[in-house]
Amino acid sequence: MHRALWSPSSTDSLAIKALEKYAQVTDFQSLHKWSIESPELFWRYVFEDNGVIGSLGAKGITGSGVQRSVFFPDAHLNASDTLLKGIGDQIIITEISESGVKKEYSRSQVRKIANQVAFGLQELGLKEGDVVSAIVSNVAETIFFALGALKIGAIFSSTSADFGTATVLDRLEQIKPKVLLVTTNYQYNGKEIECSQKIAEIVSQLPTLKKVIAIGDQSSTYSSFNNWIATCNPSQEISIPGGFNRPGFILFSSGTTGKPKCIVHSAAGVLLKVLSEQKYHLDIRPTDNIFYYTTCGWLMWNWLFMGLGTGASIVLFD
Numbered sequence: 001m002h003r004a005l006w007s008p009s010s011t012d013s014l015a016i017k018a019l020e021k022y023a024q025v026t027d028f029q030s031l032h033k034w035s036i037e038s039p040e041l042f043w044r045y046v047f048e049d050n051g052v053i054g055s056l057g058a059k060g061i062t063g064s065g066v067q068r069s070v071f072f073p074d075a076h077l078n079a080s081d082t083l084l085k086g087i088g089d090q091i092i093i094t095e096i097s098e099s100g101v102k103k104e105y106s107r108s109q110v111r112k113i114a115n116q117v118a119f120g121l122q123e124l125g126l127k128e129g130d131v132v133s134a135i136v137s138n139v140a141e142t143i144f145f146a147l148g149a150l151k152i153g154a155i156f157s158s159t160s161a162d163f164g165t166a167t168v169l170d171r172l173e174q175i176k177p178k179v180l181l182v183t184t185n186y187q188y189n190g191k192e193i194e195c196s197q198k199i200a201e202i203v204s205q206l207p208t209l210k211k212v213i214a215i216g217d218q219s220s221t222y223s224s225f226n227n228w229i230a231t232c233n234p235s236q237e238i239s240i241p242g243g244f245n246r247p248g249f250i251l252f253s254s255g256t257t258g259k260p261k262c263i264v265h266s267a268a269g270v271l272l273k274v275l276s277e278q279k280y281h282l283d284i285r286p287t288d289n290i291f292y293y294t295t296c297g298w299l300m301w302n303w304l305f306m307g308l309g310t311g312a313s314i315v316l317f318d
Helices: 013-022 028-037 039-049 079-083 107-123 140-151 165-175 196-204 225-230 267-281 299-310
Strands: 091-096 102-106 131-136 155-160 179-183 185-188 191-194 211-215 247-252 262-266 289-291 313-317
Touching: 013 039, 028 039, 039 267, 079 140, 079 267, 079 299, 091 107, 091 140, 102 107, 107 140, 107 225, 131 140, 131 165, 140 155, 140 179, 140 211, 140 225, 140 299, 140 313, 155 165, 165 196, 179 196, 211 225, 247 267, 247 299, 262 267, 267 299, 289 299, 299 313
Parallel strands: 091 313, 131 155, 131 179, 155 247, 179 211, 289 313
Antiparallel strands: 091 102, 185 191, 247 262
């Protein structure tokens, strides 16, 4: 079991209660029992023990049941602040392609690029609550794009580059994205897969789009990601705080019983849940590397992405 890493102030009575309760935890079973019997204290402990940046506020959980419960209605935070906190020169993203090409990014590099993305999205007129989407490979640019969206309070939703046209449109037509990040080609099983025609068909069916950005070299149709962010020069750090229930991600059901259903997740809720899983179930620490074999069309990509909040490094394999 992890022992407490934080020291609440003498005036923070809720934090003191949480710490006292944690002191009674002796094994995983008692931790699980506490999380069920005292959910507010447990999640406050997760928030503090993992050094989440922001405030949960004085109110805990109001209402009851799945549909009527509201968690921390006075909270004020931006999940990206926690995902990007830590020492600047630590390598936090390692990207490896099927062909063996390896790229590494330090936390300071990721912070800079994510902030450029946030600025670029704002320059396009995007604001809190707008949707940005991606049809992408599991590469670093996807992480940068999602972080930039979270910084301005936008909602991120990704699909995999190998999804077909109808599969993508069944999802994106429902959520009306304003900016789209795309992969125009990718490698699989030693072959280069070209998807420019598919992307063009999808883009033509999404009238809400203000801009399409392509990962890789500049194409004749879309701006390249690198060229786009080169024009984005924010003068300060961008981070727009919001409530605990502010949407951060839209995921989808499989679509086996009709069109895929939208599943909306709050950024703060996903952050706390993943931190609790990775720290207390898996004992992940800041010196670790986290790898999960996934595409960007599966919820495990979001799980891997949120692993940045542990202070550890994540490994992307396309």
